[in-house]
Amino acid sequence: MQTTRKPSRAALTTALGAVTLAVMLAAPAQAKGPTPEQLAAAGWTCFQPPIAPPTIVCANPGLGRPFPGNPDPPPAYTLLRFDLAGNSLGKVHLIRADLYAGQPCAPTDAPYLLNPRIPYYECFHT
Numbered sequence: 592m593q594t595t596r597k598p599s600r601a602a603l604t605t606a607l608g609a610v611t612l613a614v615m616l617a618a619p620a621q622a623k624g625p626t627p628e629q630l631a632a633a634g635w636t637c638f639q640p641p642i643a644p645p646t647i648v649c650a651n652p653g654l655g656r657p658f659p660g661n662p663d664p665p666p667a668y669t670l671l672r673f674d675l676a677g678n679s680l681g682k683v684h685l686i687r688a689d690l691y692a693g694q695p696c697a698p699t700d701a702p703y704l705l706n707p708r709i710p711y712y713e714c715f716h717t
Contacts, residue, residue, distance in 0.1 A: 626677040641708075647673040648683060657685060657709045664711075666690055672715070685711035 627637040627647045634652040639645055649671045650656040657668055668685040684696075686703060688710040696703050696714030703712035 624679050625671075627673050628677065630671065645675055646680065647675065647677070649673070657711055659708055659710075661709075668711070681715060681717040684714045684716065685709075686714075687711055 625633075627649055630649045631637045635649045636652070636656045637647055637649040638656055640648050648656075650668060654665050654668055656670075657664070664687055666687050667690075668683075670683040670685070672680045672683050674680055685706075688705065691703060691712040694703070695701065697716070701714075703714045705711075706713050
């Protein structure tokens with residue numbers, strides 16, 4: 592007897608977030624990409640992390656934002672990063688500390704840096 596697995600709610604929400612972003616990026620009126628306000632309106636979690644210089648980071652609705660003490664932390668996050676005026680700065684890729692294996696941060700091959708507050712290794716892509 593075969594059993595079928597239903598996709599998890601997180602997987603479905605992640606897929607929905609990816610589709611939402613793809614539609615927003617493909618829209619002709621959004622040649623510069625989505626703003627934090629547009630992402631937040633589409634269900635993304637946008638926040639100002641406690642780093643300098645001040646920025647806005649948006650996490651897709653499927654995963655939400657990383658936080659200290661998360662009892663069920665995802666293996667990785669890819670977050671969109673903006674300046675306070677809403678201009679895109681690039682992406683932040685996070686790998687859970689227990690899963691990081693020393694791989695370099697593309698495209699510069701610099702090492703990922705540990706953010707012990709959450710705890711994830713992070714890499715910034717422009």
